[in-house]
Amino acid sequence: MNDYRSFDQLRTNELSVIRHGFWRPWFELSDGLFCYGKLRYEGVWKPAMILEADKKTWIIKRKGLFSRVMLIYDTDEMEAGTVIPEVWSGKIKLSLNNGFEAVYLNKKLFTRTFSLISSQGTDLLNIKAEVWKLKTLFKVFIEPDALKRTDDLPLLTLLGINLILLRRKQAAAAAGGG
Secondary structure: OOOOOOHHHOOOOEEEEEEEOOOOOEEEEEOOOOEEEEEEEEOOOOOEEEEEOOOOEEEEEEOOOOOOOEEEEEOOOOEEEEEEEOOOOOOEEEEEOOOOEEEEEOOOOOOOEEEEEEOOOOEEEEEEEOOOOOOEEEEEEEOOOHHHHOOOHHHHHHHHHHHHHHHHHHHHHHOOOO
16 A cells, blocks of 8 residues: 555646556546545455545445445554445435535536535545546546545545446446346
8 A cells, every 4th residue: 555645745636547557447547647535346246445545445345236335444444434326317325434424416517517515515536537538437527625625535535436436337238248
């Protein structure tokens, strides 16, 4: 975990998500010079999402085989929060055990931007999908005040990227593409 730079040392509000590998891809959160985090998958039948940052590692697992609810664990197997997608809307609710609550959503109907909005109604970050790029999949725009408001910004950013990737897999499966 010493390979990652801390979000406290972030000097820009724009980060890129870079894809590495083809068969078992992993994703890197970078500003072009430093790496701030990593997202990878483990397991075949019940996959777990591993989110790594400077000081912490989180593991995200589904609550059950057919459950929509995902649980966030830290490295000590202590539950850190829950992620609950709503059934008929595009909102995904996030509740952390430290009292932080937010919602991931697309603000407009036909948009490539996925936003994280805190329970107070302020934007924390926006993730914009890049078109026709195979290596750089997303651009992440962090609000300048977000670093001061929350300590879990690496988790929130990597979790948002993971949720977009899960939505893409579900859309491909529904369309018959695998």
